[in-house]
Amino acid sequence: MPVSTIEWAGRLGGHVRMVDQTRLPLELAVIECRTVQEVWEAIRHLRVRGAPAIGIAGALGAVLAVQDSPAGTVEAFEDELRTACAYLATARPTAVNLFWALDRLQRTAAQHRHLGVLALKDRLLAEALVILEEDRAMCRRIGEAGAGLLRDGQGVLTHCNAGGLATADYGTALGVIYRAHEQGKSLHVYADETRPLLQGARLTSWELMQAGVEVTLICDSAAAEVIKEGRVQAILVGADRIAANGDTANKIGTYGLAVLAREHQIPFYVAAPASTFDLATACGEAIPIEQRPGEEITEGFGRRTAPHGVRTYSPAFDVTPARLITAFITDRGLLWPTFAEAIQRVLI
């Protein structure tokens, strides 16, 4: 079982418990947040990261902010909640999941204002736990849908971190591996270190080791040789955004792996929830590619390793064309080609 990234300890009057991801992989430090300020600080300083996990942290932080409210009227209570949510939203000003979760809590309060302050507090905690539970259930459905694709004794290559640390539970791509592992299948995962930010080295290899799954860390450039040597029988990655035709944006390096999978005739699977499919985007060419700062290449981790003034090019992700993808593993089941039809049929 993977480590629990974030959870609520106790009932109303409890607090938030989370893994401090900035201390990984060298130390598993669990922090207990008892104030909304502590949650804000944890989000701000990336102690909790990954879109779903940040949303959950925001919702639980809002509960912390108001659970001991002395407000005598629902109006005063709603004011406090609004203030707390506005404050939490400033912790990561570009985190869409954070705003979404905070909005959801405020809508819940508005819909249940007839309950009165005390019952509203309970209702808000319940809603925050529903957000967490929905994420957990989503991970489990993905894991269940995909586990049958992996066979006992196989090697599996993964890239970046599509794991439990970014979610309330299993993760997406790693969720499939965890579920297959629970089914008693012996798997060996090869984890790309994933330059420039080394999510594979820092997070994926750590959480797989914690879960008791065999893992070998490799340089990104060694993946081709690992595949050529027959060490892996499948490649399994997550996704940042999937277009209506199945073209998939994911961490830089994913596209090259898909080409290698085709060359060596091994399956290439993408695991992602329905919410990652962006039906308003027709195809991969329409997905804008974010650029990362050059310092992540030239000063990898604290020490400069490239000439001053060198030009860099660092796209954050690449787009894998649908034709190179064997199947999507979603919380609504497996999608097989042709993807444009399968996506329309299952996700709308």
Added chain:
Amino acid sequence: MPVSTIEWAGRLGGHVRMVDQTRLPLELAVIECRTVQEVWEAIRHLRVRGAPAIGIAGALGAVLAVQDSPAGTVEAFEDELRTACAYLATARPTAVNLFWALDRLQRTAAQHRHLGVLALKDRLLAEALVILEEDRAMCRRIGEAGAGLLRDGQGVLTHCNAGGLATADYGTALGVIYRAHEQGKSLHVYADETRPLLQGARLTSWELMQAGVEVTLICDSAAAEVIKEGRVQAILVGADRIAANGDTANKIGTYGLAVLAREHQIPFYVAAPASTFDLATACGEAIPIEQRPGEEITEGFGRRTAPHGVRTYSPAFDVTPARLITAFITDRGLLWPTFAEAIQRVLI
């Protein structure tokens, strides 16, 4: 023009001048070695690296050791030379080029012992400079042979460092780029950073900038996207060892680039001197693959970035099958498929 990695300053009675590669890319420090001990130290501590450059350093170091010898007889002089060579050989106990160059100097002395001590000193310096000159001429012939393959305005992707820093002059793959640049062609080089040891970041990008060639540094995992975006029209790499059928061992990551070149229908060139072709090795399967220590992955940037105890797999190079190579650029001209025949015809 690239920087001169190593040279002899003056005539007999002069000294060795070399770039301290351990200070690169942040500083261009030139060190002047006036004693054999200083040369030994420079080889030992990787101030000079790259097989050809190490051989040249060894030969020049041996000259330094004996140029002021007070020996009254040829026998005494040869004893001094033998002692100096045995000492220099301990600086990098696995450097084949070092032993080869030191042997060559001793054979030269044996062949010319009739000249007497004074003339022998001159003869040894001349021989060391011939070794340097042969390397320089080899680089120039490779550059000349390959430059015609590159066209004005093209982008070229390279991996690792097959450049001037490893040789007396131009380098191999980079020699082709330098020669095309001298011909007035405007090229843009994309340099893979080349994990785990970052030769692309530390050396290739530095020497191209020094030579006035436009260069952009990228993560290894971004190469596929750079190719897909149409930024490069050729891939050009060096080689560690080439089998009789053309299968080529080179820095880990090369094979994946060759697959991508084929997928995107751009040429994949390998630049190497005749001495890199190993006709005793029938094909790539017969080339043993050296493993690098895991710490280069887990503590790559001077700071640990992976969990303690994590398993690693770090092959130093991979083998690109001959069928993925467009042409070899050698000091005896271009070789085109079928390579088994071309190699036999040109290199034997």
